[in-house]
Amino acid sequence: MSHYSEDSFLPVQHILFALSKARNLLTAEMDVALAGTGVSSSHVGELLLLALGDARSSAELSRLLGINSGFVTRVVDRLERRGLVRRGRNSPDRRVVDLTLTEAGRHVAGRIAEIMPAVLNRRLSGFTPLEFATLCRLLGKLLDE
Template sequence: MDSAPTPPEVSAYQLGESVGYLLSRVKSSMSNMVTQRTMAELGITSTQGSILFMVASGKCLLAAELAREYGIDASAVTRLIDRLEKRGLLTRLRCHDDRRAVRLALTPEGHAIAARMPAIFTGVMDKLLNGFTPEEVGFLKSMLRRALLNSGDPTGLLRDSTASSENKTS
């Protein structure tokens, strides 16, 4: 079986110079590092820990909000919630105002795990940003917020008012 020659535009493309590729690799490395910690320390994946954290923080209280936040389909979110519910980390509660809506609530064990996630996130980010100056970290965050705004994502406008631009992990 003959393999087709690589088109010149593909072979000329320098993947290592692609901002998209680099962002993707950093995100993948960060996720893998968080998963290594959460599996070892908590017995859950980074996504499960992150979901527990999002529910605990009040940012995502509905499955649809989680789907939007993570850019995954509703059925994948449902499977993740099913696993967390089966483990006794969260529960589904019908809304009194709208019986169609199902709110997510953490169990005491789910809250305990969510409370441990910031230290894990911070530890991973400290390792990834080792050697960066506070100014570089602030500039990186500023650029990432601008990219989010350019994409139409209002998250770029959000900024934790208690965080300092010198803090590596904010």
Template structure:
């Protein structure tokens, strides 16, 4: 059995984690997700990811499981499990396409639509809390910088700039 190292290697100890843009973005995303989950669990009985999926389907941005997998950067089996849970709760259904029987579209039930309609207020209140003390100009600048980061990531993965610039949701 290997004993844990009492001191980290110099490459690890020299790295300023708190100054890492990736780490900071990850922590902000985690904090935002946790705050949304606290609200959605208390008010709606679902997680932030489930609520976000309902919102994405309601908005028309993601109507196929593959689109959800791309949007959230998760594999198809994880999306299938997520959709299964939402379907079991009666919040969405799978609907075969009339044009292409291989394609299965996602559709919200009336209860799913009602939850999706509540999500902008939840997203806005969480974002307002996280951006407390920011001026409108600072908020606009932050959004501009984040759009540039997304555009750069899209270029790295061969996607279009439009897909990054059109992601102005508050979640």
């Protein structure tokens, strides 16, 4: 089924516009809330995935976040310069670079986990539990490959 056509397509009415605007609102609010942590919303995914142990390399971060590996490398470079992430080679394959959080990185990841729910809950406060569950289900469906 086609949901858009050239005849009825208005740029401000398509899903990409709405998703981008929602992302921009959330990241702006996250950046304000994270101001005292020394990181921005663009670092949140990497720090939390490393803290949870869901990723241990830039390649895994790139795959899980669905973003370009070059962007991940630049973020990891920044996090390493700030003393939040450490690169190391613990694998027999010298091409694999393992990423671990430093003590400071674990502290910041913990702060993010404290800050993020309040920001998200403020933005989602107008949703009923059913609407929130439906939003999560539909976004999951959109992300299914």
